[in-house]
Structure formats: structure tokens, C-alpha cells
Amino acid sequence: ADDSRIALVPGGPHPYFGAWAQAGEDAARDFGLAGADYRVPQKWELSQQNQLLESLLSQGYNAFLIFPGDPVGSVSTAEELSGFGAPVMAGGGCFKDPSPAALCLGTDTGASAYEGTRKLIEAMKAKGDGPKRIAHFTGFLSDPNTQLRIDAVNRAAEEEGVEVVQTIADIDAPEAAEEKINAYLAAHSGDIDGIVTTAWVPAVAAAEALRQMGGDRIDMVGIDHDEAVLKAIKDGIVDGTMIQNPYGQAYIGAYVLDRLRSGCTIKADAPFKSNALTDRFVDSGTAYVDASNADSYIETMRGETKAIMDGFEATYLDCQ
């Protein structure tokens, strides 16, 4: 409704959330909102996000879509916001239960990592039999999602009898990712058959590293839609990537928050999924993109968004 001022707040400046701004504008137009504004914390710091959220509340925003800076650490701010009567919802990543968030619309990080690893193993096996070994590059260990990803990759590998020879974490900065991945490949490229990456920057760095190494002995599945990764897929250097749906998260998120403000409630028996963090999880959609659909992945995600949108009110909401 036209008194809904919705804030879309990511964890910090990051290319992943680029689509949120557009999605917010589209949603404001499509649903007649007073605003659905993309407001970015100046740094990727929990305290900066908290301070921004407090400030947004003072500025009169009355509904919040939040990518939690920390699944646990952000809960208390969310409680404060909802204490002022503003509905809160998690987007992209989830709060850890219990939390005041109505629901979490995001990527199931574990599932995505699992799926990506399966795809990688498929690609490796297609090249021939024999024992296969993979390396896993991921982000900060202080982010609980990182552990979920590590577990998921290990689980997928174990199921297929593939060995994860090394996990390199804490490489969310471009310089560190570049240095460590190159160092690893220089010494151990002969020891692995595949690479799975479960964070944005390592995916870019690994793709570039493989491009420079040449040859296509090593398979790789990345994550997200960085242009460098997509180009590497088209050039046949990387097998594929696990695309997430940030646009859909913000667009649907704004819609749901507005509905919640107009008196809708979450259905008691809504068919939420569960993940490691929450029992009120709605998958915003992931898709495996490879050379065949690298150009049309946006259509794929649009479709996904539309599909979630269409049945959403009926499935999850109770509106008198």
C-alpha cells in the first residue's frame, strides 16, 4: 500500500546485491508502495548494518528486508525493529531461529553448494573413470554459512566417492583469493581434477586462474553470476556456476512485506522448507548455468521469480 516504506538492506557493498536496487524500484511501481529503497551499509560490518537499520527506523521506514550481516548477531536488531511494529524478513541469507523474521527468502546455501558439487562431479566423471579429487575455495570462516557450505561439499563428495583434498577459506578479498588460489594451483594442480567455489570472489579468481593456466583437465563449478565467471563458462574454461536469484529476493520480499503490513499473516501451516538456520525458509531459486544457458540465465531466473510470486499469497499468506 502507499504507506509502506520498505528498506532493502544488504550486508554491505557487494556486487551480488546489484539487482536489489532495480527490484525495489520495480516493486514500488508494481505494488504502489511509498518506497522500496535499497540502502547499503558503508562497509561489510555487522555494526555498520545495525547502525544503518536503527537510523532507517528513525527515518520512518516501516518494513525491512535484510540480508543478515550475521545470522545470529543480526537477530537482536531485527527484534528491535519488529518491536516498533515493522515487519522484518530475511533476504538472500537467513536469520537463525528463533528470530522475528516472518520468513527467509533466500538461497539455501548448503543445498546450492551440494548441487554445485554434484554437477562438478558429473562433469569430472564424464571425462573418464578413476578416483577423482577436488579442491574447495570459500569465504570467511567467521560467517556460519561458510561451515554449511564446507559440510555440503564434503557430503556430496563423500556420496560420490570423491575426495576433497583441500579447503581454502578466508579468501573473500580479491588479492588474497588471487594469491592463494594461484599458489595452490602452481603447486598442486596435478593433484586435483576439479574445483568447486562457494563464494563470489574465489569463483572469479579461480576462473581467471584456470584461464591463465590453459588446458581443460581441471573442471570447475563456481557460484553467482559475475561476468568473468559467465564468460569463462562460455569460453569453455569453467563448467558451470550456481546462479542465485537476488532480483527475485528483493522483488518478492518487497511484495511480501507490503502484504504483511496490510494485515496479512503467515499461514500457520505454510509449507516452509527447513535449512540449517531456519524452519521458515522459502527457496528463492537456484539454477545451474552452463554453456548451454549462460546467455539466457536471466530469463531462467525471471521465470523462477514469477513462479514463486504467483502462488505466494495462496501458499504462505493468510489475508482476510
Place this chain on the structure above:
Amino acid sequence: MPSLTRFVRTDWFGPLLACIVAIAIIQSVSPTFLSLANIQVLLLALAVNALIAFSQMIIIAIGQMNLSVGAIGGLAAIAFAGAMEVWGLPAPLAALFGLIIGLACGALNGLLVRISGMSAFVITLATLSIYKGVNLGITEAQAFYGVPQAVKAFGSAVIAGPVPWLVAPTALVAVWLWFMLRRQPVGRFILAVGGNEHAAELSGVSIARTVVTAHAISGLLAALAGILLVARLGVGQPSIGDDWLILSFAAPVIGGAVLSGGSVSVAATLLGVVIVAIITQALVLFSIDPYLTQVILGGLILAAVSFNRLRESRFIGRFGRA
């Protein structure tokens, strides 16, 4: 043994010894360490990190700190990539543009420090925010991808054997810095101001000019590091530079630079960078449990500097002071 004594007493001897010992240990455990491919990776890391360290070193030389090296590097990086993608500038012009931005940012730091009379720490903290904010304001956290193939090729091509082209600018800079700090009045003025600002002023050195010069050089080097990093990564990422601060101080300090100013060494700083790079590589090579990586990293840094320290007291004690 006068020549040995002199050798032992040079500022780069300790870091060099630490390097050699570290390399020997790692090589004995993991023979692939000194493979050509690995050396090339090491040199690539050095090419950029050394510039970052030099950029801070020149400010440490005047007894100040520059917190904005990363922000300047990041801004120059996206300016370089952006100029090529958005304006379609040819790479050399775009690089020049990035360097000029770095130089200007650095000079602005220096001017502000002089005008305000505040410590460089505060000023560069403020400009760090400004430069980073401009970076984010322009890019909105999205990378520039329009880096031409030629630039990327420069980032990975080798001159000969394992020596990448990327180290060429760094090597030139190192030689130039060494020459300037040892032989040219400008460099001596910089060190003099760091050693004893008052005495330098009494001897007719213009403090203002020297401080601005040092900051401008610092900005220039940071910008060069950012530009090389774009060539290396193949994308102009806005987050370039966010992580430089600690490294920029660590390498000169491991190399024995005195934070209060007046005593820095190009060679020792370079070796400091090498030590950090070796440690980083060793951690990757040895397949350490990711949860333990940080602990071991800290331990190794401590070991490296303590070793250096031990050497100082032992050898100098034995060979006398003369």
C-alpha cells in the same frame, strides 16, 4: 672479519637470513615449493605487494602513517578499468589516468597534513573514507569488466622462465626508490625529516615540500599497485585495496623499518614482502586445516621476526660493534 661484520650489520641481512631459512625448511618438506610455476606465482604476488609496501614505506620514512594506501589503490584501479570500459581509453592512457589520480590523492593527503597541522594518521583516515566513498559511489560496488585482452595478457605473460612481466614495473620502482633514498637529495630530505624533523628544518629543508612529495610518491605507488592488480585479476573490482593496510605496514616493519621514521630500507622491505608471501604460500602448500590457518600464520610471523631479532643480538654481540 670486517667484510662479514659489515654484511651482518646491514639492515637487510636479518630478513634475508629469515627468508633463506624459511625457504630451506619449506623446500625440504615440500619439494614442489621451488618449482618454476611456484616461483612465478611468488613473483606475481611480490610484484603487487612490494608496491603496496613501498607506498607505506615512504610515509614511514617521514615518520607518518598513510591509512589511505588501499583506498587510493582501489580508486586508481577502478579509474583505470573504468576509463577503458566506459570511455574506451587505450590502456596506456587509462593507466596514466589512474596514476595521476593516485598522485593527486597522495599530494592532497600531504597538503592537508601540512595545512591542518594534524597528524597524518587522522588526515589519511578521513581521506581513506573519502576515496573509498568515491570508489563506491562511482561503481555502486559493481566491478568494471571491460579490461582489454592485452592488459590481461600483460598480467600473466612472462619475460623469461618464471619471471612475469608484472615484476618489471616493480623492479624499476624498487631501483628508483633505492637510488632516491640513498643518493638523491629528495630522498635524503625525506629520511632527514623522518629522523629529526626539527634538525632537518634547521638545516634548511622545506618540511612542507618534503612531506607533500613523500605523500605524492606514496599515492603514485599505491595507484601503480592497483593498476597492476587489475591487469592481474582481469577485472576492476571496487574491493581492491580493502585489505592492504595491514600488509603495507607488516612488510616494512618485518624488514626492520622504524615506525617513528628516518630508517627504512628498500631491500629489507622487499624481503619483508617475500617473507609474508612465503608464509602465505606455505600455508596453502601444507594443506593446513582452514580453521588453524590463522593461528599458524600468526605463529610464523612471530617466528620470522623473532629469528631476525635473535640474529641481531647474537651476531652483533659476537662480532662487536666497530
Place this chain on the structure above:
Amino acid sequence: MTDSASSAMDTRPASRLSSRSSLRLFLLSNEFGLLVLIIVFAALFHGLANGFLSPFNLFALGRNAAVNILIGLSMMTVLATGGLNLAIGAMGVAAAMACGWLIEGAGLAWPLAVLGGLALGAGLGVTNGWMVVKTGLHSFIITLATMSIFFGAMIFLSQGESYRALPAVFSDLGRARVFTFVSPMFLIAVGTALVLSVLYRYTVQGREMLAAGARPEAAEMSGVRVERTVIACHMLSGLLAALAALLLTARNGAAIPSMAGQLGQDWLLPAFLGPVLGGTLLQGGKVSVLGTCLGAFLVTMLTSGLLLMQVGAFWVQSFLGILLLLAVMIDKGRRSYLRRRNLA
């Protein structure tokens, strides 16, 4: 006696204006300058942005400032020795996580667990101090290494998991409001600052810390145990970092590994900002507790005001930097104006 003595002290009538000159000194001081800036900017924000003086915003401001003040004080205690402490964040998080574990893992009562956390912070500080003193290396490099070690050990032991099942006192402390707009966290920070002021002004230990920081050789020759004193400074730093982290735990309602960012580095800038703006010398030997508090408060307030004014999302940092520069320049102007007027 004071009278006759002081006349012997200075033979020049021109310099016998002690009361006027101490007022002048105060007007020239950093602390007064910061106070002026805080008032000026508060008025500005009140005029330009809605809700700056609303009870909730003031409450949130106090709460954020509380943590920044403690972080700043934690750094200040080490700056006093002429060193610095990069491991503040890592020590703080380690202490908070230890407190969380003591409650959830070991089942201790919360007051004991809090004491345990503080003790760990102090202990880590002692470790830093001891290494600095024994190796003779600069504290920069020691704390750079221990930052990595402390944080790494914390991550290894916790495997990145948070402690969330904390007693209600924690979240109550984070949410409670005194007089509708004051956070008790802010009061704790102010109380701590008062204790520190007393320490530096009215105790031998505090004075010796400053003496040892300003000129260790001279302090040593005057009977100060410099090594012990330096270790004590680092211990104090650890203790304050732990306290800051515990307040942050209260604010977040949980002890989480990421509360100070990767390696605790998110705390570094606020840690330096408060003390340096407040007039603490990086060379050591001079601290200003009040200045540190005001400096930390000013920066928190600038951030808050800018956010409220809704400057373009990605440009906030730039404006913050510009405001900071502006503040510094205004202060410089004020000082040279006063100096000119007083000396002419």
C-alpha cells in the same frame, strides 16, 4: 606557602595570570574543541534531518558510542606506552566467546562467566605485553601476530558457532533505556572512562604508565619498573577490549565470532579514531580519557547524522570523510584564532 613559593617560581609579572591562563589552556584544548564540534554538528543535524534528537535515535547513538568509546579506550591504554595494539578486536571477540562458552558449555552463572571473559581479555593482554617486553620487538608486529593467533584459536575452538542461549540480562542490558533515551551501556562506558581518568590522574600506577610511555629510559632511572608497567598497560587494554566485546554481546544478544569482523579488524579504525582525535599522542606518554570519549562520540554522531540525512547510499563514506576533515579544520581554525587573539 604556596603563595611565597609561586612568587619565587616566576619572577616575571607577565606570567602570573594562572587562572586566566588555565582557562585559556582549556579553551585551546582538544577536549573543548571536540565539545564545540559535537554541539555544532548536533545542531546542524537537528536542523537538517528529521528525528536526530528523537529518543530512539539518541538511545541508539549512545549505545553505539558506548562500544566505540570502550574500543577507543582500549587502544588508548597501549598508545600511552608509545606502542599500539592491533589485536584489540581479536582479544575482545575471544573474551566474549569465552564468556558465551562458560555460560552455555560450562554452565556457569553469568556473573562468573562475565568475570571469566574479562579475565581472559586481561590475560591475552598480559601475553601481548610480556612478549613486547621480552622480545623488544615493536608492539605493532607482536600484536599483528597475536591478532591472527587469538582470532584463529577462537575460530578453531568455536568452529565459527555462536553462543546464543545467554541469560536475559544480556539482551536486557542491550535494550533497556534509562529516562527513555539513555542506554545503560553508555553509562557503563562513561563509568569506565571515569575510572580510567582517576587512574591516570590520581594513582601512582597511572602516572607511571605515562612516564614509562613518554620516556622509558628516564622513567627507569627514576625508579619506575618500566617492563611491568608496559605489561600492565597491555593488560588494561585487553580488559577494556573484553568489556567492549561483552557490551556488544549484550547489544547483539549473542556472542558471535564475526562481531568484530575478520580477525577483529573492524575495530581497528574506531580504536584509533577516538584517541587520536581526542589528543592522545601516538608517540606515547600523553593520553586524554575525556578526549577519547568525545572523539569516539563525535564520530559515532557524524555517522548517525549522515545516515539520517540520507545522503546517496554509496556516498556516505565520502561525506563522513569530508565531515571529519571539516571538523579537523574547524578545530584548527579555532585554535589559531584563540592563539592570535591571546598573544596579540
Place this chain on the structure above:
Amino acid sequence: MNGEAIFEARDIVKTFPGVKALGGVGLSLMPGSIHALLGENGAGKSTLIKVVTGVHRPTSGELRLDGRSVDFGNPRDAIAAGIGVVHQERNLIPRFSVAENIHFESFGANRFKPIDYRRLNESAAEWLRMLDLDIDPAMSVTELSTARMQLVEIAKALSQKSRVLLLDEPTASLTSGETDTLFEILRRLRDNGTSLVFVSHKLEEVEALCDRVTVLRDGQNACESQSAEGLTRKDYVRLMIGRAESGSGWRKRDTRAAPQVLGLDDVASGLGHSGVGLSVRAGEIVGLYGLVGAGRTELARVILGQEPVTQGTVRIDGEAVRVADVSEAIHRYRLGYVSEDRKGEGLILQHSVLANAGVPIWRKLAGRFGFLSDATVRAAVLPYLTRLEVKTPSLDQTTANLSGGNQQKISVAKWLAAGVRLLIVDEPTVGIDIKTKAYLHDLLRELADGGTAILLISSDMPEIVALADRIVVMDAFRTKGSIENDGDYTTMSEKIMTRIQDRTPSGTSSGIGETARCA
């Protein structure tokens, strides 16, 4: 008013926050003359020199060079105008070589032209040779002793071949031999037409060297640019302090019955001492004389527990002790040490006068839990600061802003306040004006009369002879026996020099002998 003056300062006023350092002083310099600038500590001599050389801008007043008004914005302008200076405080650039420090000004011309170090060293070596300084010009100045740093600065000033050369207490840390060499050079410069300004608290030097004189008192001219002809020491003193020299001379004091406070017996140390024997009784002043580098300061460090004793015994109150560190020496054994290195270890220059004067007694004054207020400290130290006539606008003044002599007074006063049983005083009157020097001497005597044992290290032989009851001679890290002082300078100096020249290895035996004599 005086046509031939090469340089003139007129009505110079200089104020610092809270202090009027100069209240309208004048100075006019003639070519080919050596001009003495005299005054008590804090009279404004150094400030005037800094104004003349562009370090400080005068608050008001005029500087005239060759009859034309000039305005030096910074030291560079003064250097360019041919005005050279050796400041009172050392101003060398650490870690730079001697040669580079000497020729630093000459780099300015082209900032990018590579420096020719060989030429630099050669030319520096010449200036060093002229000063009889046997050091390698390529060596770093950080490795030099204070005296040599002083000489390097003088060489630096000489090398500029200035028309006007100002020397602010250049002889404070020089030996008499070095001083003589310097004077020869200064006279030669004068004869070649240079105009020199010479500041010193040693009036003998002034009498020997200077032909014109300006005296400052409390920032005013007590006399301006007069000819020195016919002026005697007495006149100078009267001009400086407004009355005649006072202070008592040597008097015989008998302390043979008093108990021993400090006894060293055949002590050797890690610093190279061997066979050091020494004894100081309560109420006794023992002078420790030696040439620079004899190891006296180092011996003080050993006594204070900063350096280990490797052999022999140290007795305090007759009991053999092992002092663990300086803190223990001060707080447990109540020893005190006035350092010769005032800036390095005597004072905390950036702290206030009050903070400096109180450090050693904080612990003693503290109440429960270590609480301590400024008022308490003030009450304890003020009598001593007053007694030494420390000139400061307030006790809160930063020590660095005081004149050199006043700083020295504070570093002595803090030990007076500490009420120690044994006070080691290392070169206490370097840079102190004659009035204060007399006061300080009286004070040390008084302190001794009150029962404090005093070990006086001094390279100033008249001072030792005027104060000490007994004189122990030290050379090359060994003691060479002690001499009863009879207060007669001529005979005593002869005896002392004979001891020093006596190169027979008398180490251990003389040490024991010395102790035995005292017992």
C-alpha cells in the same frame, strides 16, 4: 646608530604562550669581532639566537643585515643570508653520516642531482681535521658521544663559511683541550672578518675570547653591545645577576666517624670495569674525577643495578647486596642518580615540571591503593624547586619549554625531594649559570651536612675541588686511589693528574687500599 654593524637586532620582543621570553632587546654585531652573549639560565639568550636565525619569528622588532631590514621566515632564509649557528641543543640527523650532516645544507641546489659521497667525505674530513677530530666521516652520527656530536655541529657551522656565526654554549660538553682548539679556530675566523656570537656560562672562556659583550637579564638588555675592554668577571656577574657573586667555597668537613653508606670492593662489571674500589660515608662528598670516557657514568649504572656486577662486592650500609634493578636501588636502598643525559634519561621533556619533579617519590607519597593527588606532590617538591629558583610560568609548564639550565635544575631538584641516602650526581652543572651553580654547590654541601652521602661525578676540576671531601680518580674503567681534598686547586689538580698519568696497573690493590684507608 652604528654604521659599521654587519647585523643588528632592534627591540626584539618574543612571547610564548604565557611567557615573555624577550622584552625588547637589541644586539649589534661588528665584523671581525667575537661578541659574548651572557645571562642567567632563562634570560633569553637562546631565544634571541633563534630569532636571529629564523627559527622563531619575533613578535615585534626588527632585524637588519648590512643596514637593510630583513625578515627570516624560516631557517633557510637565514642560512641563505650567510648566518650560521650552532644551537644549544643537538640537532643532528640520526643515522646519517657525519659527512652528510656537515654538508646537509648544500644539497638544496638540485633535489635530483645524485650526491657524490666520496667528495662529501673528503671535504668533511678536512673540517674534522681542522677541529682535531679523529673520526671517519662516513660513520653514523648516532654512534658518537655527545661531545663529538657537538664538534660535528661546529664543523657543520664552520663549513658554511658564514659571515655571522652564532655559537650557543658550544663548549658545554667539551674538554679543555677541545675547547682550546675551538678557540684557536674562532680567533682565526674573527681575524678573517667573520662576526661571531659566543654564549657560555664559563666566564673564564668569555674573558679569554670575547671583545664585545651583551648581557641579558630576564629578557631585557642589562647591557647592549659594549666593548669588553676593561670589564672583568665581577662586572659580568653584576650585570647578569644584579649583584656580586656569592656562595661559599670549599670548607673542611670531617666525616671520618660516620658510617659507610656505599662501599665497592674490587668490583668488576660486564661493562669492562675491573678492580674498582670506592667508599662513601654518610655526610661525605666524594668526587669521582676522570677524563671523558673513563667509565664513571657506567660505574653509576653498575651501582644502580642496571648493569651486572661480575666480581667483587657492593656494600650498602656495610651489608653486601646485589641490586636487582634501578627501581630496587631507589625504593629499597634509597639511592638516587642525577643523570648527565638530561634529555635522554634525566627528564621526561614532554611532561610538566610537576610530573618530572615527583616521579621518584610518587610511591612514597601515595596513599592506599596508590592514590595520589597533585597537591600532595606539589607540597613535597615545591620547596626544592623554589630553593633552586626554577624559573617557570607554572608547575604545569611542559619541561621542554624551559631553558636548558632550568631543566637541569629540575633534574637535580627531583632527587633532593626524594630524600635519598646516597645521591650520585653526574655532571650536575653543565649548562648551569654561575648563580645557580653556586646555589647548587651550597645545596649539595647542605645535603651532605644533613647526612646524605654524595658521589659527585664531574669533569669540571674546579667544581670537584670546591666540593669534594675526597677525590677518587678513575681512568680506563679502573679506580686509581683516592686523595684527601685540601681545597687548594693548584696542588689538587696536580695530584689528580699524576694519578691519571700513573699507568701502572694498580687496579685491585689500589681498590683495596682505597677502602682500607677509609675504614
